[in-house]
Amino acid sequence: MTRRKERTRAGALLVVAALAGTGIAVPGAAARAEPFRPADTGARITAETRLGAGEVDITIDSPSLRRSVKTRILLPKDWQAGATRTWPVLYAYHGGQDDYTSWPRNTDIESWAAGYNAIVVMPEAADGAYTDWFNYGFGGPPKWETFHTQEVVQLIERNYHASGVRAAIGDSAGGQGAISYAARHPGMFRHVASLSGVLWLRAPGMPALIMATNALNGQDPIAIYGFAVLNTANWAAHDPYELAPKLAGTKIFFSSGTTGKPGPGDPEAPPWDIGLIGEQAVGANNVAFRDRLDRLGIPYTADLYGDGRHNWPSWIRVASRIWPDLMASIGARRM
Template identity: 30%
Template sequence: MAFATIQYQSRSLQKASSLNVIFPDDPAMPGPWGAFYLLHGLSDDHTIWARRTSIERYVAGLPLVVVMPDGGRGWYTNSADGETAYEDDLVKDVVGLVDRTFPVKAERAGRAIGGLSMGGYGAIKVSLKHAEMFASINSHSGAIGFPRLDPEKAKIRSPEAHRIFGASAKGGPEDPFAIVERIDHGRIPAIRIDCGTDDFLIDQNREFHKHLDDLHIPHEYQEYPGSHDWVYWDLHIREALAFHARNLKLVKA
């Protein structure tokens, strides 16, 4: 596999930004390839997945581009105050750049998205809002219920929360619990969610799993031993990759 860092001008953020990409370099694998958009957590950036996991080794031999964008501390959301537009950056600027630059299958059937913590929230939220863009989703230890927290509690975890989500995000356009109630269930991407049993976000994940069950939405849900750390994520990204490889038809079922 080959590895590249790309600097680009984000029209949505109105600033320079960066992303890392892992992609096949085998002439026997000419494409079109699948694309997996892999999102980082609140305290990290676009370099963290490559630095803290063996993701490059895990995708070796797959006709897959792994795209790791920089979501800042923006919750992959267009902020309520209009200051930042990290959702638009991802679905317009980053996806558009990858579609133009790499020999990927530039359609829903060729794209997957996933992430951890803030990135797990982002993957679920963005893919539900833009279900026409992604075939499959995964979330590790996702902060899926963050918009439903009491605003003061949310502010402690993320001081940017009020600026990004507004005074009350519960039930709004950035709340995955509310989004999944409103959209066409026949177009929901394949979903996989996992979380460690000692993770401080386990209750949010259990609640979203129950919410999907109550709505009769098919999905995979797993709890494993572990906490909110890279030991857990490095282990379970491998299962997410296998999940996406099946859904993108990169391997025989």
């Protein structure tokens, strides 16, 4: 988090604290009239922390994960706890080696969100690969897909007046998650956007790269999807490339670099920099996904922008540009 954001958030917290108990309404922070309602699985909100006007962290006790994790919510200016109406919602998924604070820590997502009357939800995903883990065929926790697509969605809709009109955006692993979820749950999202996501899990050499990355993240790489050769059906069942026909009817956007060279705003790096090599591999992967959609006749918008590293400068440029289109897709109006 930048020092500017730290000062701004600290100031907002002081304002909320000062107004608490005065009877003066704090936008997006109206008192809750009833207890939190649980999800169908029994997942429940056990804590709510107000970070400022319209910004909330919630703690979710999740049976699907068998632990508690946090989710950040940005509420529109006209949101009220006791409202009878609903608001459209955008889910923003983070990449690997990160957490639910990734988007506000690295971008101006609060400013982007403030311009529209939509709820923005940033759930924890850890290094869970946006799937219910295979666990050598036994299943069980962690079930990240169930957490995101059922528990978080139901808790936000039942307790924060989110409607069933949804969009999703994600960077890196979060981009793959957004596209995969849209394909595995047709109709769940009106619009999905992937920023440098791996969109062909079973591309030549990609399973080995994915498993090596997960191992470096401290995970058991076989537990996530299974063995790449022996458990091909499970890999295919979570692969956006294989699932592409199920994306028909969903508005699709994806982007990535392709050249393995730094782009505007990227740090100087040698050609063997992992961020450059990795983005070039992701770029080839996205090109293959594009060609797959072309063969299927499924419409999409792609920005395969050439130069760019696997990092936030590229993703910020793209995300800030497509934000209005995502908002329009869910009917969010400008505030």
